[in-house]
Amino acid sequence: MALLRRDALVTRQLLRLVLLHTAWEVGSGQVRYSVPEESKHGTFVGRLAQDLGLEVAELVPRMFRMVSNGRRDYFEVNLQNGVLFVNSRVDREELCGQSPLCAIDLEVIVDKPLRIFHVEVEIQDINDNAPAFSVNEQNLKHLFILESRFPDSRFPLEGASDADIGTNSLLTYKLSPSEHFTVDMRTNDEKSKSLVLVLRKPLDREETPEHSLLLTATDGGKPELTGTVQLVITVLDANDNAPVFNQSLYKVQLLENAPNGSLVINLNATDSDEGINKDIIYSVRSVTPLTESSIFSIDSKSGELRVNGKLDFEDTSLHEIQIEATDKNPHPLAGHCNVLVEVLDVNDNAPELAVTSLSLPVTEDAPPGTVVALISVSDRDSGDNGKVTCSIPPNLPFRLVSTFKNYHSLVLAEAVDRERVSEYKILVTARDEGAPSLSASSSILVPIADVNDNAPAFAQPVYTVFVKENNPPGAHLFTVSASDPALRENAFVSYSVVERSVGEQPLSSYISVHSESGHIYALQPFDYEELQVLQFQVSARDAGFPSLCGNVTVQVFVLDENDNAPAVSPAGSGRGSPGPELVPLSASAGHVVGKIRAVDADSGYNAWLRYEVQEPRAAGPFRVGVYSGEISTTRALEEADGPSQRLVILVKDHGEPALSVTVTVSLSLGESPQAVKWDSRQRGGSEGPLVDMNVSLMIGICSVSGLFVLVIVVYVGLRCHPGPEVMCGPGKATVVCSSEVGSWSYSQRQSRNLCVGEGTAKNDLMVFSPNFPNSAPNGEKEKQQELTPNSSGQLLTALLLCVFSLQRTTDRQKRSFFPILKSSSPRIGSFGQVPTPFLLPMGFFNPLQVKQVENSY
Structure with missing residues (x-):
């Protein structure tokens, strides 16, 4: 019974100690968790609120918060359930390196009352790193062993490294089968181990000068990870110390425009031997890529590596130079290093242009979009120095279209006209984006082929020719000439007359036209009394296909000669x-x-x-x-x-x-x-005396006079106020003649015969026929050969035309006032034939001025 009591007492004491320890831990806030590295986001770590003795419901009211000591937030707490979870990926090797213990310290703070808890999360290592050897790009490791070395000789090797820790970083090595070599792991102390290559059997360089072995490193993780390296063992003759460089690989950058003789690097190798075995000679063993002559040279004594030629980035951007340092022993030992020279690009190449295809000449009826030429551009530089843009001058009917990389098409952008521009010289410019920018240009001559799209054109639409009657047959009257801006047969013009009838005879019986020269000849004499005006058309036709033609009107006015007696x-x-x-x-x-x-x-x-x-x-x-x-x-x-x-x-x-x-x-x-x-033997007739003017004729004359005064007033007003320019175009020519007592005019319209009776200058009458041709289609004044009384009379005559047309008297009144006017009789003392004549007092038009105009013809 006493024993039971004692046991119960001991049990209570132990329980009390446990509770006191637990309360002390909770009060101090020491909580530890562990989680494997590389855990994904959301991975459960622990129930932090429960382990700290906090109620989940009071986390927010007590302003629960967690702070990481100087590290990013790898972990986070869910305030709804108090669970600590992984917030971001954790890499133990990145976080702690080779440290055996890797932990993240967290501080948890709550208020009301204020309490601070310390939480430690240990990061557990996993086997996520394979062993790795420090080797060159060929995964080779060269060893040089004298053939005089004895068995059991050890040669240190650089082992593999494993970023993991613990068992995951415990490495074991295995060498491929060899009768001469094996590997051994030497333990220097509890923390230091080194890998050595052990010579098991003497070497014979003449038998086997080189041995190639595969060294494999395996870690202790689950699953196992391995790493390998190729060992190349060169057997040397007896000279036990070879020259050694302070590093095996040197990297240098040079601009491609580095001048000849520029220093690349100053190499230095050492040899622990003495005498001639210590003296070192440097040489370039090889340069990759191979060239006909090495562009690098080294001073055999100083080890200065210099440029011995021209570097060109476009040919080779990277040079790998193998340097060898040998001693002067009759059986020298050598040390080697590699120099990696990276050539930097300089904008030293201008763009190159090449016209790969031409479609010339371009016809002037070629549609827009027609490909004229294919142009290829290139630049041997790289980067921005090799980016090329092409352009042509503006205001040309061509444009450049980029078809695909480095190729452009020169296409027709709009219609061309050979008669306006017969050929285009296009300067294509290619410019790179280097600094400074370089450019190149090439000229393309694009001729325009002719198409028969222009009809022959005369200088004016109407030609007026004056010829005296009784001309000899075959006389040259005039020469017409048409121009055609085309080429070759498209510009060859032939002339012909548009046939028509003149009275009862064909036109070809009067005139002829030379088909090549355009000379117009009279085939027979002209008689003014029978033919006053001969109007015809001359056609000019080119030899193109299809042929085009243009016409011109020729008016031949026959001038009267005094060949008939009264x-x-x-x-x-x-x-x-x-x-x-x-x-x-x-x-x-x-x-x-x-x-x-x-x-x-x-x-x-x-x-x-x-x-x-x-x-x-x-x-x-x-x-x-x-x-x-x-x-x-x-x-x-x-x-x-x-x-x-x-x-x-x-x-x-x-x-x-x-x-x-x-x-x-x-x-x-x-x-x-x-x-x-x-x-007299002439046939005669009778003519009554002049009759008195009747009342109606007096009224008509007064009306006409009043309107004439009104026209003069209007004309003066128009002269004072400038009006729009009267545009006159080609019309029917008018011939005006004059005398001391009057003037006459001729037109192609209907004619009347006039005979003027005796009287003084104040009673003389003038016959004037205005001729107003139609305006030219383009609104410009066309030149025509015509005679007018004076310049100011043209507008006034036009107004008088309207006035006298409204006030025209009857034929009976005309005959009463002018008894010698006979519209149906032949020319009796006539001054010519006029269309609808108007009779004006000679005081308005000076007949001498009209006479001067006539004499000019």
Whole structure:
């Protein structure tokens, strides 16, 4: 019973100690967890709130927070359940390296009351790193062993390293089967171990100068990881110390424009031997890649490696130089190192342009998008130095299109016209993006092939030619010339006449055109009395396919020559009776006895007739009107004048030279009317005397005069205010002639015959026919050969045209006022044929000015 009590007491004491220990730990906040490295996010670590004796519900009110000591937040606490979990990946080797203990310290702080807890999370190592040897890129390790070495000789090897710890980093080595070598792990102390290569059997360099072995390192992790290295053992002759460089690999960077002789690196090797075995000679063993002549050289004594040629990044960007250092022993030992020279690019190559394909020439009807040439560009530099952009000058009908890398197409951007530009010289420029930028250019000559797209064109739409009548057959009249901007057969122009009828004869019977020169010849003499104007069209056609043609109108005006003498026919008395008539002795001064009627087949001055008494002294009391031909008395008749008078009247025109005819008039004087005898063989007619103007004609004349004054006022107003320019184009030509008493004009429209009676300058009348051609389509003034009274009269004449058209009198009133105007009779003393003539007082137009205009032609 006592024993039981004692046991119960001991048990209570032990329980009390446990509870006190637990309370002390909780109070001090020492909590430890462990988690493997490389754990994923969210991996459970521990129930932190429960282990710290905190209620989950009070974590937020008490402002629960966790702080990591100087490290990133590898862990996080879920405030909903108080669980500590992995927040981010943990790499033990990165965090602690080779330290055997790797832990992360956390501090947990709560308020109300303030308490601080220390939490430690240990990071457990896993076998995630394989053993690794420190070797070159070929995974080779070279060893040089004298053949004089004895068995059991040991050669230190650089072992593999394992970033893991503990069992995961315990390495074991295994050498591929060899009768000469084995590996052994030597323990220097409890913490230091070294790997050695043990010579088991003597070497014979002549038998086997080189041994190749595979060394494998295996760690103690689960699963096992391994690493390997190739051992190349070269057997040397007896010279037990070879030169050694302070490092086996040197890396150097050089610009490709480094000048010849530039220092690359100063190498230094040492040999622990003495005498000649210590003296070292440096040499370049090999340069990769191979070149015909090495571009590097080394000083055999100093070990200075220098540039011995021109570096070119575009040829080789990396040079690997193997340097050998040997002693001067008859059986020298050598040490080796590699120098890796990286050549840096310099923008030393301009872009290169090459035209790989040409589609020339380009026809002028080629559609936009037609490929003209393919251009390839290249730049041997790299990076920005090798980026090339191509361009051509602006304002050309071409553009560059990038087809694929480094290739561009020169295409037609818009339509071309050979007649405007026959060829284009395109300068293609390629420029890289280096600093400074380099460029290259190439010129492409693009000729434009001709297409027959232009018809022959004449300099003006209408040609006006003046030729005198009675010209000899075959006379050259004019030369037309058409131009065609095309080439070769497209520009070869031939001329022909557009056939038509002239009256009852074909046009080809009058004129001909030379097909090559365009000379126009008259095939027969022209007669003004039969043909005044010959209008025809000349066609110019090129030899293209299809051929194109253009036409021009040629107006040939036949000028009158004085080749017809006046013809006289007798006229009756003033009363118009056909019988004979006496001149009464009671006739007073100015009594009209009769009139001579003369006709001239010519026109203009050549048809303007003048009447005069050939022997003025024998005229007695009679006279003849200079221009009317009327015979009248100059005074009252007397018996002394005799029973009869005989007058010889000369009728002549104003031509050069003047032509004339004479007529003899016999007059009988008596108390009763008797016939007037005309001694002429011409057929005659009768013409009544001038009648008085009737009331209606007076009203018409007054109206016309008033409107004429109004037109003058309007014209003066228009002259004071500038108006729009009158655009005149090619129209039907007008020929205007004048004399001292009037003027005449000719047009191709309907004609009338005019005969003007005698009178002074104030009674003279002028016939003027305005000719207003249509405006040219392009709105520009076309030149034409025409004669006008004066420049200011053109506009006024146009207005008068409207006025007199509205106030035109009847034919009967015209004949009453102008009894010699016969629209249906042949030309009688006419000045020419005019279209719808207008009669204006000569005081407005100066006939001398008109005469000067005529003389200019």
